[in-house]
Amino acid sequence: MAGDSWVLMVTAQTPTNIAVIKYWGKRDETLILPVNDSISVTLDPAHLCTTTTVSVSPSFQQDRMWLNGKEISLSGGRFQSCLREIRARACDVEDNKKGIKITKEDWSKLYVHIASYNNFPTAAGLASSAAGFACLVYSLGKLMNVKEDESQLSAIARQGSGSACRSLFGGFVKWKMGKEENGSDSLAVQLADEKHWDELVIVIAVVSSRQKETSSTSGMRETVETSLLLQHRAKEIVPKRILQMEEAIRNRDFASFSQLTRIDSNQFHAVCLDTSPPIFYMNDTSHRIISIVEKWNRSEEAPQVAYTFDAGPNAVLIARNRKAATLLIQKLLYYFPPNSDDLNSYIIGDKSIAKDAGINGIEDIEALPPPPEIKDNIPSQKYKGDVSYFICTRPGRGPVVLTDESQALLNSENGLPK
Amino acid sequence: MAGDSWVLMVTAQTPTNIAVIKYWGKRDETLILPVNDSISVTLDPAHLCTTTTVSVSPSFQQDRMWLNGKEISLSGGRFQSCLREIRARACDVEDNKKGIKITKEDWSKLYVHIASYNNFPTAAGLASSAAGFACLVYSLGKLMNVKEDESQLSAIARQGSGSACRSLFGGFVKWKMGKEENGSDSLAVQLADEKHWDELVIVIAVVSSRQKETSSTSGMRETVETSLLLQHRAKEIVPKRILQMEEAIRNRDFASFSQLTRIDSNQFHAVCLDTSPPIFYMNDTSHRIISIVEKWNRSEEAPQVAYTFDAGPNAVLIARNRKAATLLIQKLLYYFPPNSDDLNSYIIGDKSIAKDAGINGIEDIEALPPPPEIKDNIPSQKYKGDVSYFICTRPGRGPVVLTDESQALLNSENGLPK
Numbered sequence: 001m002a003g004d005s006w007v008l009m010v011t012a013q014t015p016t017n018i019a020v021i022k023y024w025g026k027r028d029e030t031l032i033l034p035v036n037d038s039i040s041v042t043l044d045p046a047h048l049c050t051t052t053t054v055s056v057s058p059s060f061q062q063d064r065m066w067l068n069g070k071e072i073s074l075s076g077g078r079f080q081s082c083l084r085e086i087r088a089r090a091c092d093v094e095d096n097k098k099g100i101k102i103t104k105e106d107w108s109k110l111y112v113h114i115a116s117y118n119n120f121p122t123a124a125g126l127a128s129s130a131a132g133f134a135c136l137v138y139s140l141g142k143l144m145n146v147k148e149d150e151s152q153l154s155a156i157a158r159q160g161s162g163s164a165c166r167s168l169f170g171g172f173v174k175w176k177m178g179k180e181e182n183g184s185d186s187l188a189v190q191l192a193d194e195k196h197w198d199e200l201v202i203v204i205a206v207v208s209s210r211q212k213e214t215s216s217t218s219g220m221r222e223t224v225e226t227s228l229l230l231q232h233r234a235k236e237i238v239p240k241r242i243l244q245m246e247e248a249i250r251n252r253d254f255a256s257f258s259q260l261t262r263i264d265s266n267q268f269h270a271v272c273l274d275t276s277p278p279i280f281y282m283n284d285t286s287h288r289i290i291s292i293v294e295k296w297n298r299s300e301e302a303p304q305v306a307y308t309f310d311a312g313p314n315a316v317l318i319a320r321n322r323k324a325a326t327l328l329i330q331k332l333l334y335y336f337p338p339n340s341d342d343l344n345s346y347i348i349g350d351k352s353i354a355k356d357a358g359i360n361g362i363e364d365i366e367a368l369p370p371p372p373e374i375k376d377n378i379p380s381q382k383y384k385g386d387v388s389y390f391i392c393t394r395p396g397r398g399p400v401v402l403t404d405e406s407q408a409l410l411n412s413e414n415g416l417p418k
Numbered sequence: 419m420a421g422d423s424w425v426l427m428v429t430a431q432t433p434t435n436i437a438v439i440k441y442w443g444k445r446d447e448t449l450i451l452p453v454n455d456s457i458s459v460t461l462d463p464a465h466l467c468t469t470t471t472v473s474v475s476p477s478f479q480q481d482r483m484w485l486n487g488k489e490i491s492l493s494g495g496r497f498q499s500c501l502r503e504i505r506a507r508a509c510d511v512e513d514n515k516k517g518i519k520i521t522k523e524d525w526s527k528l529y530v531h532i533a534s535y536n537n538f539p540t541a542a543g544l545a546s547s548a549a550g551f552a553c554l555v556y557s558l559g560k561l562m563n564v565k566e567d568e569s570q571l572s573a574i575a576r577q578g579s580g581s582a583c584r585s586l587f588g589g590f591v592k593w594k595m596g597k598e599e600n601g602s603d604s605l606a607v608q609l610a611d612e613k614h615w616d617e618l619v620i621v622i623a624v625v626s627s628r629q630k631e632t633s634s635t636s637g638m639r640e641t642v643e644t645s646l647l648l649q650h651r652a653k654e655i656v657p658k659r660i661l662q663m664e665e666a667i668r669n670r671d672f673a674s675f676s677q678l679t680r681i682d683s684n685q686f687h688a689v690c691l692d693t694s695p696p697i698f699y700m701n702d703t704s705h706r707i708i709s710i711v712e713k714w715n716r717s718e719e720a721p722q723v724a725y726t727f728d729a730g731p732n733a734v735l736i737a738r739n740r741k742a743a744t745l746l747i748q749k750l751l752y753y754f755p756p757n758s759d760d761l762n763s764y765i766i767g768d769k770s771i772a773k774d775a776g777i778n779g780i781e782d783i784e785a786l787p788p789p790p791e792i793k794d795n796i797p798s799q800k801y802k803g804d805v806s807y808f809i810c811t812r813p814g815r816g817p818v819v820l821t822d823e824s825q826a827l828l829n830s831e832n833g834l835p836k
Contacts, residue, residue: 226681229688232650259694263644266696270647270688276677277712278684284702294695 006100007415008093009055010143011408014135014399015045016126017166018202018316020261020308021245022268023175025224025234030077031183032162035224035231036238038175039245040166041318042194043202044396047349050131051402052116053409054139056102060111066409066417067116067132074114081159082137083112090144107144114140115409115417120391126204126314133160134167138399150398154188170194170398172249174242194395197252200318201325201353204391205332207285207313214279216311219272226276233271238264254320258297258306261318265308281311285336285386289315292331292371299373304328326357329390333359334368335380336387349391424518425833426511427473428561429826432553432817433463434544435584436620436734438679438726439663440686441593443642443652448495449601450580453642453649454656456593457663458584459736460612461620462814463537465767468549469820470534471827472557474520478529484827484835485534485550492532499577500555501530508562525562532558533827533835538809544622544732551578552585556817568816572606588612588815590667592660612813615670618736619743619771622809623750625703625731632697634729637690644694651689656682672738676715676724679736683726699729703754703804707733710749710789717791722746744775747808751777752786753798754805767809 023038063083065074074083090107094100102110114136118128137157141148148156154165158175165186166173171193178186214222223230241260248256272279282290286309297303304324308316317332319325329347333354338346341362347354358364370380402408411418441456481501483492492501508525512518520528534553536546555575559566566574572583576593583604584591589611596604632640641648659678666674690697700708704727715721722742726734735750737743747765751772756764759780765772776782788798820826829836 228655229647229650229685232647232654236650237646263692263694266694267647267692270692273691274681274685274688276681276684277716278708280705280708283705287698287701290696290698298695 005059006098007055007057007059007412008095008098008100008102008143009053009408009410009412009415010139011051011053011402012135012139012142012399013045013049013051013402014131014138014167015042015170015396016048016050016128016131017042017163017173018308018310019163019166020257020306021238021241021264023162024268024271025220025230026162028183029221031186032158033183033186034162034175034177035234037177037242038163038166039191039242039249040163040173040175041200041202041395042167042170042173042398044393046396047391047393048120048126048131050116050118050128050135051407051409052114052132052135052139054136054143055113055410055415056110056143057113057415058110060113060415063111063114065114065116068118069417078133078160082133082156083140085156085159086137086140086144086146089141089146089148091147093143093145112140112143113410113415117409126206129161130163130167133157133164134399136160137164138168142401151187151189155183155186158183158186168398170396171196172395174246190398191246191249194397197249197395199321200395201322202393202395203317203319203325203328203332203353204393205289205315205317205336206388206391207283207315208386208388209283209313213281213312219275219279219311222279223271223275227271227274229274230271233267237267255302258303258318258320261306261308269309281313282309283313285383286313286315288335288383288386289317289332292335293317295373296331296371322353322356325353325392329353329357329359329392330368331371332387332390333365334371335383337365337382337384338362339385345389347390347392349393351392353392423477424516425473425475425477425830426513426516426518426520426561427471427826427828427830427833428557429469429471429820429823430553430557430560430817431463431467431469431820432549432556432585433460433588433814434466434468434546434549435460435581435591436726436728437581437584438675438724439656439659439682441580442686442689443638443648444580446601447639449604450576451601451604452580452593452595453652455595455660456581456584457609457660457667458581458591458593459618459620459813460585460588460591460816462811464814465809465811466538466544466549468534468536468546468553469825469827470532470550470553470557472554472561473531473828473833474528474561475531475833476528478531478833481529481532483532483534486536487835496551496578500551500574501558503574503577504555504558504562504564507559507564507566509565511561511563530558530561531828531833535827544624547579548581548585551575551582552817554578555582556586557819560819569605569607573602573604576601576604586816589614589813592664608816609664609667612815615667615813617739618813619740620811620813621735621737621743621746621750621771622811623707623733623735623754624806624809625701625707625733626804626806627701627731631699631730637693637697637729640697641689641693645689645692647692648689651685655685673720676721676736676738679724679726687727699731700727701731703801704731704733706753706801706804707735707750710753711735713791714749714789740771740774743771743810747771747775747777747810748786749789750805750808751783752789753801755783755800755802756780757803763807765808765810767811769810771810
């Protein structure tokens, strides 16, 4: 190492992901080892991602982290596991331009500063911890010149937040539960990249909720301890579904993909309900969105949309193609018109879907006809205000390093938040 | 038989019942044979019952039935099964006073008139078909001098509506699924009469709902066809629960009774959610009532209240004793005050519970303090209008014949509705 004045930084961007075969239940709480495999779709980081800058300097006095501009504690076991595992794999780093040389051994004596930022509202219940821990591990890995590949890094991110391991890849990702007691084979692999099936369009309905939700960590612990259905799901049902889902993705078979996604989301919520005390993540609005999609799918020759819900009331809707997505957004806006006139903040992400659907202003929403499949259900009720906003997006790429220093969240002079 | 002018009548009253270990799924659709045993509590007919008058006369031209004053068709298979099975067991009847003699053989040539009336709103989703078919079979059995006992009659009522078989007894009743293909051993037996555990108080919250519900007949068919969890529940889980529930009832062990009732209700709704398309019977109000009860139970040394939900959003709450019931009604009224000032129609059934709770007028509801167990959850929200009304009742007796002719629903002269 040279003098005390230098700061070395890496900035990376990591996507979030949505499980289509669900992870629910750990067989090991500390190592975060799941009771079954899971499969996810990575979401386009243009609309939902975490950006993290990690930096190292001999001037730092301790490991520190800022999340969305606010300093948070790194003392939790999950942060400590990730930091320890990454440091253990650190290698020599040389930056000739800056005259910096860090040897493998130096890393144990150096502290890091970490700043992380989500480009979506953290309160939205959109699994920010998945993207967050993936980005932490990925960026630290780059900073410390860790040689491990993405799958091996995923086994570290997994120890921060289980579903984080699936955010190390773009496209379609499987988290293999593994067999080893030390968790070394519980890691993510890419099933197909985001270009493999690029017709899919994803619409997220962020649902307004007055309920305080059970955290997924305590929720899945309670399910493991009390549900008599969970083990049957994990051992007998999910293994077959994983094979079917892999085949559906391989063949871009939307009918199977949609069916498997829907039934697995529902079964995850079923085991939550079978927990004591019962856990309810979906609310009446979630139920209504399911009914809208189920009714529409049934009225068509083939399913148009899949739905899946994580540990909260938000609906993640996957449309078979752009045409289905425009019809979907029309139906959703018909039932769930915005509470205010600000359409710009009611439909975010890829706004071109709404444009294609002919929605340019509030008056276009008011003019929407009732979906034809509910013709006989008169009068069709509307639920203004029950959805906070919609995010339009698509399957996306995995983590990337951002080389443009203007995107760094830490100051390159002192390693503190900009 | 004598001349054509006579009318012979029987009037009976039959209770409804609420399952505490649930019946969901048939192994035979026509005979209505279930996939598992179930256990129920019979509700006091003073508050919830069906009254049925059946009559026979050589002057009748066809079998006819009136429900709540309106003529309905008897052509359905379920009515036909009950009528056929009862007629097949008819015996000689003599009424010396009226000079009537009907032989066993005559019954196949005689038509019946039936009038039935529920003392509770039919739209309330309170399983009126259970009390209805039980009363039909019970009263016809009396009219036709059928020698079969209540258990054997229950196997006939079962063919009208599965849960009807459990309404042939008071107190605590088990419907044994049976093994025979012809259903002869799929019948109800009494576990204990209503005096065995007479401390229990039952409060039913009739929940307002905007959703059209899936009928239980088609709902359970879809669950049998599509849920991968149902068979595991029916074969592996329920048999053990049945034994535990029998023991809890035998020992009047409220902690076990409450726990089993709650988890079995939740598991029934879990398999509904595991159905494709998913079935939602509970809504946000149902979920809120569960949360109120779970939080309260957890704050006490022992559970105070059990909850169970059938194929709809209504909560059936079973309090361990009168003291617990008064506290329960206070908590419920705090969260769910009435929409109007008409308290008299907001709390029906046994009104003495509300009186004991100090609730004599709207002002008493407005003055209720927040339940102490939610002290830190500020501000505690109220949900005015989300409950339509409450029914206070208790475990009750089985079917009885009403000998007072003024209670008959048919005119003794012409066998037509009064």
